Structure formats: C-alpha cells, structure tokens
Amino acid sequence: MPDNLPPGAKHDGEGFATRMSHGGRAGTRAHGFVNPPVHRGSTVLYPSCEARVSLGARSLEQVMTYGTAGGPTHYALEDMVAEIEGGTRALIVGTGLAACSLPLMAYLKAGDHWLVPDSVYGPVRRLANGMLTRFGIEATYYDPTIGAEGLRALLRPNTKVVYTESPGSHTFEMQDIPALAEVAHAHGAKVLMDNTWGIHHFQPFRHGVDVSIQALTKYVGGHSDVLLGSITVNSPEDWAIVAGAAREVGHYASPDDCWLALRGLRTLAVRLRHQEAAGIAVAKWFEGRPEVSRVLHPALPSHPQHALWKRDFTGACSLFGVVFQPRHTAAQINAMVDGLKLFGIGASWGGYESLALPTQPSITRTAGGGMALEGPTVRFHIGLEDTDDLIADLAAGLERLPR
Numbered sequence: 171m172p173d174n175l176p177p178g179a180k181h182d183g184e185g186f187a188t189r190m191s192h193g194g195r196a197g198t199r200a201h202g203f204v205n206p207p208v209h210r211g212s213t214v215l216y217p218s219c220e221a222r223v224s225l226g227a228r229s230l231e232q233v234m235t236y237g238t239a240g241g242p243t244h245y246a247l248e249d250m251v252a253e254i255e256g257g258t259r260a261l262i263v264g265t266g267l268a269a270c271s272l273p274l275m276a277y278l279k280a281g282d283h284w285l286v287p288d289s290v291y292g293p294v295r296r297l298a299n300g301m302l303t304r305f306g307i308e309a310t311y312y313d314p315t316i317g318a319e320g321l322r323a324l325l326r327p328n329t330k331v332v333y334t335e336s337p338g339s340h341t342f343e344m345q346d347i348p349a350l351a352e353v354a355h356a357h358g359a360k361v362l363m364d365n366t367w368g369i370h371h372f373q374p375f376r377h378g379v380d381v382s383i384q385a386l387t388k389y390v391g392g393h394s395d396v397l398l399g400s401i402t403v404n405s406p407e408d409w410a411i412v413a414g415a416a417r418e419v420g421h422y423a424s425p426d427d428c429w430l431a432l433r434g435l436r437t438l439a440v441r442l443r444h445q446e447a448a449g450i451a452v453a454k455w456f457e458g459r460p461e462v463s464r465v466l467h468p469a470l471p472s473h474p475q476h477a478l479w480k481r482d483f484t485g486a487c488s489l490f491g492v493v494f495q496p497r498h499t500a501a502q503i504n505a506m507v508d509g510l511k512l513f514g515i516g517a518s519w520g521g522y523e524s525l526a527l528p529t530q531p532s533i534t535r536t537a538g539g540g541m542a543l544e545g546p547t548v549r550f551h552i553g554l555e556d557t558d559d560l561i562a563d564l565a566a567g568l569e570r571l572p573r
C-alpha cells in the first residue's frame with residue numbers, strides 16, 4: 171500500500187521524482203484519497219484544559235494548537251520542502267520575500283552588521299536599505315564572486331549574517347558557497363542562502379549553509395497561481411530561532427496555497443527535467459546568434475563560474491540572461507520582446523509558461539567592480555512549450571531587429 175508510512179517518514183534512498191510523488195501523503199489514513207485534504211482553521215479544540223497546557227508547551231513542533239501553528243496541510247508541505255532541501259525542518263510563509271526577511275529579523279538585532287551579495291534579489295536590497303537600516307542593522311554589499319580572502323576582509327566584529335544567493339538575480343554570478351561558509355563560520359556568523367534557482371539541484375546543508383530560503387512561488391508552485399516561501403534549517407537550535415521569530419511576528423500561509431504547492435510538487439521533477447533541457451537548448455541557440463554578446467547561464471561552459479556550478483550543482487533550472495550586442499539599443503530590444511508571440515512580459519518565473527523580462531531597470535550594483543553589462547539584457551524563463559516553437563518565435567524576433 172503506497173504511503174501508509176507514519177507521518178514524517180522519509181523515502182530515503184529513492185530518486186527525486188519518486189520522493190516528490192510519494193512524500194507528504196496520508197495513504198489510507200485519509201480515507202484512502204490520494205491527496206491530503208485542505209485543513210482550514212483558526213481555533214483548534216482541545217480535549218481538556220490540561221491538554222491545552224501540555225500541547226501549548228510544544229508549539230514549535232508539528233502540533234496543532236492554533237491556526238498560526240499550522241495544520242496537516244502545512245505540515246505535509248513542510249516535510250516535502252525539508253526533503254527537497256535536505257534539511258531537518260522547513261517553515262512555510264506567505265511569500266518568497268517573507269522567507270528572505272524572516273530569518274534576517276530572527277538572526278539580526280540593532281547594532282549588528284551583515285554582508286549582502288551585490289547580485290541579491292532586489293526586494294532584499296530594499297529591505298536592507300529600508301526597514302533593517304531603520305532598526306539599526308547595517309549592511310555591506312559585496313561582489314558575489316568574492317573569494318574567501320575577500321569576504322574575510324569585510325567581516326567586522328559585529329558581522330552576524332553572511333547572506334548568499336547563487337546564482338545571483340538577473341546577472342547569474344555563481345558563489346563559492348562552501349568557501350564563504352567556512353570563513354563565516356570561523357567568525358561565528360550564520361550563512362543564509364536564497365536557493366530558489368537551485369531548488370533540489372543544490373543541497374545547501376552539504377555546502378555549509380545554515381538557513382536555506384526558497385520562493386515556492388517559482389517552480390514548486392509551477393503554475394503562476396500561488397505565492398509561498400519556505401525557510402529550511404538543519405538543526406533544532408536554528409529551528410527554534412526561525413520558528414520562534416515567525417510566531418512572534420505572526421507569519422502564516424493559507425492552507426489552500428499549501429495545497430496548491432503540494433500539487434505542484436507532484437510534477438516538479440518532470441517539469442524541471444524538461445525545463446532544464448529546454449533552457450539549455452535555448453541558451454545555446456542564443457549563443458550562436460550574432461545579435462547576442464553573452465548568455466548568462468551557469469550550466470554553459472562559457473559562464474565565468476561554470477566550474478562552481480559543475481562542482482556544487484546537479485542540474486539547472488530554466489532561468490537565464492541574454493546580453494545583446496551593444497549596437498542594439500534597449501528600445502530596439504524592448505520592441506523585439508513586445509513582438510514575441512509565446513513569451514509573456516512579466517515578473518516571477520518557474521511556471522509552465524515562458525517569460526521574457528528586460529532587466530535594465532531592475533539591476534542595482536553598489537559594491538564597486540560589479541558586473542558591467544555591455545548591452546541591453548533580457549532575462550528569459552523557458553516554460554513547457556515545444557522548444558522548437560520557442561526558438562522559432564525568438565528567431566523571428568531577432569530577424570525583426572534593425573540590421
């Protein structure tokens with residue numbers, strides 16, 4: 171009987187697709203229905219006053235005490251995300267950005283300093299320069315390709331967090347996470363990583379990460395219809411800090427959204443397998459085009475940190491950048507994107523549909539020596555359409571560019 175395992179049991183040793191299919195299901199315990207139901211609720215009824223006290227004392231466990239402590243739908247998704255990330259426990263929050271901000275609020279306090287890669291997801295920069303600065307927490311931006319020595323030179327006695335994201339948003343620089351983590355840990359700082367691009371292809375806890383963040387909004391949801399984030403840890407101490415902070419602040423995710431994410435997970439492995447190959451095929455096709463200066467895709471040998479991707483990742487997703495030749499103006503590239511038939515123009519990624527997003531207004535670099543983009547740049551997300559159709563659409567677009 172499939173999935174008659176006790177709650178939390180792991181499918182150790184089985185392949186990713188098998189684990190995504192069989193994890194987080196109740197088996198015959200939920201009347202035999204294949205999928206877990208949506209459990210909605212605020213109030214949880216206790217059998218007695220005494221039970222209320224004893225259950226309340228275990229509020230950071232998967233124990234139902236009140237809506238904000240989660241319910242079976244949340245716990246099923248938590249277990250699955252912990253499985254994907256290779257950590258002990260995961261917390262689900264309402265958005266990917268909330269998953270970025272919560273651990274920062276949990277680990278940092280007034281007077282602390284933290285290090286932020288210059289290629290960080292834009293809204294994290296806004297948070298660093300806005301609310302966290304207002305709360306007396308100082309950020310220093312660093313070149314994401316900095317080595318161990320460079321990072322060490324930026325550490326201060328009060329540096330408590332080294333934030334990482336690999337590859338970086340929009341510019342796709344790869345970071346040497348194990349080397350940076352070693353330096354951070356020797357200093358007593360925590361290593362936080364936004365692992366949204368890597369999904370299961372990067373196992374953060376095998377590479378020195380303490381807290382791994384994912385926007386489940388992307389490939390886990392997979393259908394551009396749900397926003398969720400996850401924070402995964404690998405020790406009871408980190409769980410107490412992160413989950414404790416979530417309870418203080420009042421984070422919560424809708425069980426309906428968790429249910430959608432669980433549904434997305436069932437097909438994650440096959441979608442990723444297809445989209446990885448399609449993304450690489452389109453990226454390689456771009457590399458052969460005269461209108462293109464560079465393709466920013468870590469899985470291509472031309473990527474400056476391709477060796478790091480090869481060493482640390484088992485695969486790629488289907489998000490990459492294309493830097494066009496400087497002879498093309500941004501207006502020309504925008505017009506080309508406007509004319510594409512199969513590529514939507516929009517933020518986010520990881521859905522079943524392809525997207526193209528000019529990145530010029532989204533890129534800020536302040537660390538100095540940051541990546542200079544020689545021409546107009548577009549971020550592409552490759553969906554589940556036929557790859558030949560996508561390439562034909564792109565080829566027609568490039569043919570429309572002024573010669």
Ligand SMILES: *Cc1c(COP(=O)(O)O)cnc(C)c1O
Pocket residue numbers: 265266267268270291339364366367384385386387397398399518
């Ligand atoms: C989209 C994204 C997020 C935030 O996810 P939301 O659910 O949209 O808030 C965080 N990090 C990265 C790298 C992202 O691309």
